[in-house]
Amino acid sequence: MKRVVVGLSGGVDSSVAAYLLQQQGYEVIGLFMKNWHDDSVTISNECPWLEDSNDALLVAEKLGIPFQTVDLSEEYKEKIVDYMFNEYEKGRTPNPDVLCNREIKFDVFMKIALSLGADYVATGHYCRKSETTVNGETIYQLKAGADVNKDQSYFLCQLSQEQLAKSLFPIGELTKPEVREIAAEMELVTAEKKDSQGLCFIGKVRLPEFLQQKLQPKEGKIVQIDKDDAVYAVAEDTGVTVLDKLRQNATKINYTPEMGKVVGQHQGAHYFTIGQRKGLNVGGTKDPLFIIGTNVDTNTIYTGLSSQHPGLFRKGLFIENSEVHWVRSDMALANGETTELMVRIRYRQPLQKATLHQYEDGMYIAFDEPQSAITEGQFAAWYLDDELIGSGVIS
Known part of the structure; x- marks a missing residue:
């Protein structure tokens, strides 16, 4: 029996993920991440971690799986919260959910899970993973979730092959209503629970008040x-070169x-x-x-x-070389290469036709249609059909 550690968040998605893995014959362990201590900036009772950890515990008890809580609030503060403050201070808009997946769930948390002898880490993300072979080597593919309305592949756009190799996404083939139905049939306490809003693991935050802890108001x-x-x-x-035009559109x-x-x-x-x-x-x-x-x-x-x-509109954006990330490193562009792909610049945005141009200083993305609100600090993610193959921070 392969051992899987499920990140039980106290929501319906991770609850059903744990149940499905159990049905598939895995040995399942539930692990709840506590990532936040300061309740003064969260909007009252919108998403308190205490209630979530209790729900996660009740689900684990119902399924008869071992359960424990890990406190990652120090790592979370250092890797996510401090980063957010720094980015906002520079006038950029970070995406903490993407970072949280890269730095916490599929890094710090994954290392803890593997130290417990886990073969895999599973989450309740609406996305799918498959495998293909390139030059005799196994390559992991990150694909959009079957539920178009809930697809969360964008939030995992910074994962690496090493992280994907150890990841499972049990609900990726299901729709949200199907997930709720399974939870109701199993009489899981989370079946009717509302989806959490706001920052990954912190809950709903009043952003100005949250930022005011570090960034002083000034008129x-x-x-x-x-x-x-x-x-x-x-x-x-x-008389303008292609590169000049790309720079102009991205500035x-x-x-x-x-x-x-x-x-x-x-x-x-x-x-x-x-x-x-x-x-x-x-x-x-x-x-x-x-x-x-x-x-x-x-x-x-x-x-x-x-x-x-x-x-509000721009036809292009630029990503510095150090920020260009290929989930599929075998498909990475070499200097001087271009390719046509579909791109999104924010979660839930319909995919947009674009051309990627790789230059020495970084990557330019030229859209067929001007895009509204291209925002520094956010992530652009590019897809081939329903497979997310790379991403980068808009600079």
Whole structure:
């Protein structure tokens, strides 16, 4: 019997994952990760870890599997929370869920599981794993979950072949309603439990208050830029190299206050992100205002009217070489190579047609259609059909 450690989170997905593995004849151990101590910034009782660990314990008891809790809050603080503060301080928007999978679940947690003699680690992610052979070598494939509405492959976009080799995703072929049905049939306490929202393992967090622990509020101006501003005029492409054009499309506009009019005040540019609409508290506009740029050095936020404002859209992005990651290293592009793939720049975004260009300094992604709210610090992930083959941090 192969031994599997399941990351029991206290939710329905990991509960059913444990049950299915047990049905398949694995020896299953449930392990709950405690990653957070500070309740002062979580929204009351939205996702307290105590309730989750109790639910995980009840599921383990119901299934008759061994259960224990591991406290990873120090590692979580160092690898995820501190990273978040640093990124927000630089005016970037990190994705803690992607990092949490790379650094905690499939690294720190996986090492603990393997030290317990586990052959595999399993989670309740909606994604699938399969195998193929390239030049006589086994290659692991990370594929989208069968439930299109719940596919979570994006959150695993930074996993390596070594991590995938030891991973199992038992619910990847199921839909959410099917998972709930199994949980109800088994009378698992988590069957009707709402999906957790917010930060991986912390729960719902009031982001400004969370960030205020480290990043002090400071008043700055909100500037509105007109959609017809000269900065959006499209230059002629004559005599421009492919690389110049890619760079131009991937470079964000450097706004200055003189370009627009001041429409309000904010409490710190580092609390805001491109594409954000809520939290500006500026009234009296006929369309909603969207954030089209932030500058943490001058502590200024730039906004535009409506979701169709040209300042929200860009045709390309750039990923520094050190941040380019291939899940399928056998498919990595060499310097000077290009390939057409499907790309998404945020979770649940429909896949977009794009061309990847690998250069010495990094990778440029050129989209067929302009994309809204390309955001520094977020992950772009690229797919071939339903297989996620690589990703990188937007710079």
